[in-house]
Amino acid sequence: MYQQMIFVNLPVSDVDVSKKFFTELGYAINPQFSTDDNACVVISETIIAMLLSRQRYADFTKKEIVDATTSSEVLLCLSAESREKVDELVDRAIAAGGSAAGETQDQGFMYGRSFDDPDGHTWEVVWMDPAAVQG
Missing domain, CATH: 3.10.180.10 (2,3-Dihydroxybiphenyl 1,2-Dioxygenase, domain 1)
Incomplete structure (x- = not known):
């Protein structure tokens, strides 16, 4: 049976800080889909968080990027x-x-x-x- 996946894309201020944070929570970073501008965090086989620098995130939307704080x-x-x-x-x-x-x-x-x-x-x-x- 096909298992649908979700890729949650979130803007982050500092990709390295985000990588460290999610690694400390026990999640893996998939280097195949990570660069200096983004981190691919594997939460489970079907849940992936794509943490994108604010600049890279802006490449995917024309909308204003909110400040989640x-x-x-x-x-x-x-x-x-x-x-x-x-x-x-x-x-x-x-x-x-x-x-x-x-x-x-x-x-x-x-x-x-x-x-x-x-x-x-x-x-x-x-x-x-x-x-x-x-x-």
Whole structure:
């Protein structure tokens, strides 16, 4: 069966800082699709974050590029296999130079926390009880 992929393209101020940040979260950089102007971050087999210098990002749009530290256009959400994995990833993100974003969401069957990366993009990390998903 075909597995559809998502390539999330985000503008960043410093590609090297972004590479270091996401590497510290445990993600790999695919050198085949990375240059001085961008980093290809492999989050999973089907999720890729393309971190583009603001100049390179501008090559793909005629729209104004927002400053994610002051404006929000997208909230990125990643699933986690447990509550502990939610905490582990968010804590690593904060230790690597990110910042906590929002309050912890604990509804029993669903648990989530968020962080902002060094460029202000908000990443949510959520665990949901498989039994609750099945109904």
